[in-house]
Amino acid sequence: MKDLEQFLRDNAPETPEEGQFLLETNARLDAVEGIKKTVDGERRRGRIALIVALVAGIVIGSGLALVLTLYPVQSLQSSALSKILGKLQEWKELIWGLIAVCSVALGILFMKKKEVAF
Amino acid sequence: MTRERFISEVRACQGRLRRFLTSLCGDSALADDIAQEALVRAYVSSDRFIGNFKAWLFRIAYNCFIDNLRRVPTPSAQLDSPEVLHVADGSASDASFQHEELRRALALIPEKERTAIVLHYFEDLPVKEISSIMQVPSGSVKYYLSVGRDHLRQHIRL
Numbered sequence: 001m002k003d004l005e006q007f008l009r010d011n012a013p014e015t016p017e018e019g020q021f022l023l024e025t026n027a028r029l030d031a032v033e034g035i036k037k038t039v040d041g042e043r044r045r046g047r048i049a050l051i052v053a054l055v056a057g058i059v060i061g062s063g064l065a066l067v068l069t070l071y072p073v074q075s076l077q078s079s080a081l082s083k084i085l086g087k088l089q090e091w092k093e094l095i096w097g098l099i100a101v102c103s104v105a106l107g108i109l110f111m112k113k114k115e116v117a118f
Numbered sequence: 119m120t121r122e123r124f125i126s127e128v129r130a131c132q133g134r135l136r137r138f139l140t141s142l143c144g145d146s147a148l149a150d151d152i153a154q155e156a157l158v159r160a161y162v163s164s165d166r167f168i169g170n171f172k173a174w175l176f177r178i179a180y181n182c183f184i185d186n187l188r189r190v191p192t193p194s195a196q197l198d199s200p201e202v203l204h205v206a207d208g209s210a211s212d213a214s215f216q217h218e219e220l221r222r223a224l225a226l227i228p229e230k231e232r233t234a235i236v237l238h239y240f241e242d243l244p245v246k247e248i249s250s251i252m253q254v255p256s257g258s259v260k261y262y263l264s265v266g267r268d269h270l271r272q273h274i275r276l
Binding site for chain 1: 121124125128129132133136137140141146150153154157158161162214215216217220221235239240241242267270271274276
């Protein structure tokens, strides 16, 4: 028993030079950094596009809601405009819903911790 | 963890990491490939690292070794199987091993026994640390060491 244990302890394999290995490690880490930067950049661009879309949803929705509140359909003379406003009036709940959804999504997006992993 | 700190930690334990993988694979070139893969994986998740760097790195390296085994299936590791003996006898020797007999004997024993033996006798790690690297209970490590020694004794003439 002791012979085998001593034999194992005395005959551990040797490792070759570390220089080449560390050079290769550094090269691979450079590649990882490059990929990480690209992925982070794409993620940032996607995040910005999403924020822009949500802000646009809130702004347009709020604008429409404001128009509907300030100008009731009956008060308008132009028939074309009153038709459009009439349609919008039908979708009033949907517009408020859209504003609420966009606001909540924007809030979640800002609260969410930025993840580094890829 | 910054890149500088990561590199300095790697510099401190790369020799032992490569020896561990060379002992598992029996081939220092393949061991270096697995070590590089393990280091990339470790670097990517180094932000979440807490604790003993060496044990953490060895665990990642061990998982990479297991993944590599699954990618490149070897003949079933039956100890007395003639095919396995043939593969081991015919495989090229590796300059890292002072004793070719030891390299071949390690190649013939099951992977878990080999890992426990290598970590305990070559890397001088205690059972508790081996159990954390292999992610098995300490009792299983002791079992692998005991059975592994018996199996090695069948292939090594002292």
